[in-house]
Amino acid sequence: MDISFNIGGMAGQGIDTIGDMLTQVFVRTGFYTFTVKDFESRIRGGYNFTQVRVSDVPVHAPVDHMDVIVALTHDAVVGPRPRLVDGGVIIFDDTIAFDDLEPCHFPAPLSRTAKEVGGSVRMTNAAALGALLSVVRFPVDLAEEVLGHVFARKGEEVVEKNVLVAKRMYEVTQERFSGECRHDLSTVRCGPSTDRLVLTGNQALALGAIAANVKWVSAYPMSPSTSAFQEVVARAHEFRIGTLQTEDEIAALCMAIGASYAGARTMVTTSGGGFSLMVEALGLAGMTETPVVIYNAQRPGPSTGLPTRTEQSDLLFSVFASQGEFPRVVLAPRSIRDAFDTAVRAFNLADRFQVPVVILGDQFLADSSMALPLIDVSTVRVDRGVLAGDDDTPYLRYRLTDDGVSPRAFPGEPGRVVVASGNTHLEDGHITEDPAIRDAMAEKFLKKVPAIRDALRPPELYGSEDADMVLVSWGSTWGAVREAVDLLRAGGQSVCQLHFTDLYPLRTALLREVLSGASVSVSIEQNATSQFAALVSMETGLMCDHHLNKYDGRPMTARWVVDRLQGAGIA
Amino acid sequence: MTESVPVLKHPMAKYIREDRQPWIYCSGCSVGIVTGMVARAIDNLGIDFSKVVVVSGIGCTGRTSGYFKTGTYYTTHGRAIAFAEGVKIANPELEVIVVSGDGDIAAIGGNHLIHACRRNIDMTIVCVNNFNYGMTGGQFGPTTEHLRYTQTSPPPIGNVEHSFNLVKLAASSGATFVARWTAVHVRRATKSIEKGIEKKGLSFIEIVGACPTAYGRMNRLGDGVAMHRHLLEVADIQNGLPPHEAELDYETRIVCGEFVDVEKPEYTAVLREAYKKLRG
Numbered sequence: 001m002d003i004s005f006n007i008g009g010m011a012g013q014g015i016d017t018i019g020d021m022l023t024q025v026f027v028r029t030g031f032y033t034f035t036v037k038d039f040e041s042r043i044r045g046g047y048n049f050t051q052v053r054v055s056d057v058p059v060h061a062p063v064d065h066m067d068v069i070v071a072l073t074h075d076a077v078v079g080p081r082p083r084l085v086d087g088g089v090i091i092f093d094d095t096i097a098f099d100d101l102e103p104c105h106f107p108a109p110l111s112r113t114a115k116e117v118g119g120s121v122r123m124t125n126a127a128a129l130g131a132l133l134s135v136v137r138f139p140v141d142l143a144e145e146v147l148g149h150v151f152a153r154k155g156e157e158v159v160e161k162n163v164l165v166a167k168r169m170y171e172v173t174q175e176r177f178s179g180e181c182r183h184d185l186s187t188v189r190c191g192p193s194t195d196r197l198v199l200t201g202n203q204a205l206a207l208g209a210i211a212a213n214v215k216w217v218s219a220y221p222m223s224p225s226t227s228a229f230q231e232v233v234a235r236a237h238e239f240r241i242g243t244l245q246t247e248d249e250i251a252a253l254c255m256a257i258g259a260s261y262a263g264a265r266t267m268v269t270t271s272g273g274g275f276s277l278m279v280e281a282l283g284l285a286g287m288t289e290t291p292v293v294i295y296n297a298q299r300p301g302p303s304t305g306l307p308t309r310t311e312q313s314d315l316l317f318s319v320f321a322s323q324g325e326f327p328r329v330v331l332a333p334r335s336i337r338d339a340f341d342t343a344v345r346a347f348n349l350a351d352r353f354q355v356p357v358v359i360l361g362d363q364f365l366a367d368s369s370m371a372l373p374l375i376d377v378s379t380v381r382v383d384r385g386v387l388a389g390d391d392d393t394p395y396l397r398y399r400l401t402d403d404g405v406s407p408r409a410f411p412g413e414p415g416r417v418v419v420a421s422g423n424t425h426l427e428d429g430h431i432t433e434d435p436a437i438r439d440a441m442a443e444k445f446l447k448k449v450p451a452i453r454d455a456l457r458p459p460e461l462y463g464s465e466d467a468d469m470v471l472v473s474w475g476s477t478w479g480a481v482r483e484a485v486d487l488l489r490a491g492g493q494s495v496c497q498l499h500f501t502d503l504y505p506l507r508t509a510l511l512r513e514v515l516s517g518a519s520v521s522v523s524i525e526q527n528a529t530s531q532f533a534a535l536v537s538m539e540t541g542l543m544c545d546h547h548l549n550k551y552d553g554r555p556m557t558a559r560w561v562v563d564r565l566q567g568a569g570i571a
Numbered sequence: 572m573t574e575s576v577p578v579l580k581h582p583m584a585k586y587i588r589e590d591r592q593p594w595i596y597c598s599g600c601s602v603g604i605v606t607g608m609v610a611r612a613i614d615n616l617g618i619d620f621s622k623v624v625v626v627s628g629i630g631c632t633g634r635t636s637g638y639f640k641t642g643t644y645y646t647t648h649g650r651a652i653a654f655a656e657g658v659k660i661a662n663p664e665l666e667v668i669v670v671s672g673d674g675d676i677a678a679i680g681g682n683h684l685i686h687a688c689r690r691n692i693d694m695t696i697v698c699v700n701n702f703n704y705g706m707t708g709g710q711f712g713p714t715t716e717h718l719r720y721t722q723t724s725p726p727p728i729g730n731v732e733h734s735f736n737l738v739k740l741a742a743s744s745g746a747t748f749v750a751r752w753t754a755v756h757v758r759r760a761t762k763s764i765e766k767g768i769e770k771k772g773l774s775f776i777e778i779v780g781a782c783p784t785a786y787g788r789m790n791r792l793g794d795g796v797a798m799h800r801h802l803l804e805v806a807d808i809q810n811g812l813p814p815h816e817a818e819l820d821y822e823t824r825i826v827c828g829e830f831v832d833v834e835k836p837e838y839t840a841v842l843r844e845a846y847k848k849l850r851g
Contacts, residue, residue: 215661216661218657237846237849242661246653248682250650251686254647255656257646258644258655258658259657259660261657262624262665263662280650283647411624411665412621417642419637421637422646431634
């Protein structure tokens with residue numbers, strides 16, 4: 001079973017609500033879901049949709065095709081028609097004037113049923129849910145079990161009415177829908193999953209930060225990062241986290257560096273435009289060896305670009321941002337679940353090596369959601385790195401050590417003077433222009449890099465390293481490329497995927513092995529200039545033979561990868 | 572042959588990094604005087620010096636933080652206040668003092684200044700206003716008066732722009748304690764800095780100072796002594812004057828005094844109370 005539901009209409013019509021309800025129905029009956037939201041940068045109007053992909057195995061990417069559509073506007077009836085599969089259905093309210101009816105179209109009395117049965121057109125969402133479940137013949141008893149939970153947050157009386165509306169619409173659809181839907185779920189029982197946690201990438205990242213004991217988050221609102229900040233703010237009092245919405249991103253990172261200097265684990269959340277403003281402070285964190293985690297939910301640039309779309313085009317910017325040279329870490333979670341782990345790892349790496357850590361998410365990862373197994377937070381390990389002991393007297397914040405990492409102390413600790421400076425400084429933190437010290441401090445930075453690299457995750461190889469073709473990917477496209485590998489292998493191709501989550505400093509051993517072993521290598525990236533392939537060349541001298549680039553701002557799918565490879569005669 | 576005599580230690584030396592001396596300041600500069608004011612204010616209050624964090628930005632005044640023998644952070648240009656807000660909220664037990672110049676605080680850092688005032692975060696900002704960017708050789712800044720000469724507003728035209736009045740700016744942005752003195756009003760200014768430190772809220776204290784090396788030379792204002800003597804002559808002490816009347820005209824009248832001293836819920840205190848309530 002692998003069904004793609006699509007709910008389309010204008011912003012503000014309740015697309016998200018229907019999508020969320022549908023997700024809950026399937027999650028509660030044991031299926032895996034993957035939901036993406038495609039929306040324009042506006043609060044009302046336009047054409048937006050939510051895609052809910054439902055499967056009996058975990059899936060990590062959207063699909064291009066649509067099985068069942070609920071259209072809330074005329075545009076949403078017409079626009080996605082070419083992407084509807086044979087045997088698909090388009091459900092729309094019968095008040096929408098649309099005459100070119102085909103067998104796939106089902107004009108349904110959604111708003112009328114909502115009004116007659118529930119007493120309010122506001123229950124049209126519930127009616128749409130009933131119609132959706134009905135056209136795929138989802139067992140009525142299974143649906144009944146979960147509908148109460150789905151509407152639960154609306155209050156008892158409303159719950160009852162919504163359930164009635166959904167059930168009535170289910171029956172009406174059974175009576176009136178004369179078309180054929182290629183999906184018949186009438187025999188399904190509960191799916192195999194017991195997962196009950198539905199999270200977006202931004203939520204997973206925020207929860208990971210909280211689990212890692214973040215104590216400070218400052219941010220300026222910017223799509224698509226904002227919901228990560230909101231998630232922390234909503235829980236700030238519960239977990240005693242300082243949160244501040246700043247006047248700009250410059251202040252956001254400066255405040256975070258200040259809070260980190262004072263002893264707090266700190267994070268900022270932003271997107272590329274905000275990160276641009278943070279670059280100056282990034283250098284300050286680098287020079288003062290102040291740990292800080294920077295979450296950049298990428299969107300297509302430059303400038304305002306496409307505010308609500310996705311891209312992986314800030315990679316080289318993140319690696320090279322700021323004047324001067326200093327160690328840093330760049331990570332890119334591969335999935336929603338991995339966003340949680342990445343946040344935890346980022347804080348530990350930042351503290352352990354006293355460097356800024358950039359997490360590169362993107363709008364696709366930030367806004368999509370899926371059902372996950374519960375996360376056991378008791379396994380989260382907090383590593384604050386080396387702290388000054390009693391014998392560290394006199395305390396020297398930048399004591400020259402064998403590994404380049406100096407024990408940290410915090411201002412206010414009696415007897416310790418904690419001095420930091422954005423200027424080149426002595427071991428005690430005070431400004432100097434001494435060339436020998438400048439050398440020693442630059443070398444202190446360099447010493448950290450091999451140890452950081454060893455602490456990073458090596459790339460993940462999916463499939464055999466002896467495969468003829470290797471697909472090189474990074475970050476959130478993991479699921480789509482992995483699924484493409486499955487499709488190609490099912491077609492008899494010898495192909496593997498080498499996927500990176502830890503991008504800088506780059507681990508190169510497995511990369512060299514796989515890239516030099518394969519007869520064809522293809523970089524697959526959600527940007528126009530193959531930034532990761534460029535980084536690989538810079539670090540290893542190795543080149544990928546082909547480059548697949550997607551830069552339309554829409555999430556990658558397995559079908560897109562396969563079609564492009566085949567179209568180019570590579571696969 | 573001269574006999575060596577024991578030198579008496581300066582009473583403020585206990586707060587100062589003697590190993591960092593001599594000071595980098597030019598002779599006749601006001602910044603050293605202001606450093607002394609801050610040290611004396613801390614001393615007079617008898618507060619735990621190990622809990623004091625001195626933050627500064629970039630520029631001549633920005634170098635002040637490095638002379639204090641406590642937790643200090645010499646940040647990037649303009650960001651001292653933003654940085655200090657993070658320090659204060661992360662650890663409200665710390666006494667946070669920002670010492671920086673007019674260019675740092677009111678030009679590149681102007682946005683942070685007005686928003687910190689608006690938030691009313693407990694910290695003391697001591698801003699030395701010497702009317703120009705000194706460290707880079709004397710360019711015009713946000714406080715350079717109309718038609719004055721600087722390296723980037725040279726004769727014959729001079730500065731085409733108009734200057735900020737920092738007292739009005741801080742007061743209208745919501746600071747709960749606002750004062751202005753000149754570098755020659757050491758006793759009064761020190762008292763205001765003490766009040767600022769004690770105030771639970773954002774305190775802004777402008778110290779009008781002299782930069783004889785750059786601004787003074789380019790505008791023929793005399794040497795350091797002459798400029799400081801002038802400051803004393805044109806100072807017009809008007810404690811309690813509404814801040815919007817606190818005019819500053821270098822040539823004729825520099826209104827000095829304490830202009831704002833109001834109570835307003837302080838950011839970290841509000842947060843602490845809210846958390847206490849939520850925990851029951």
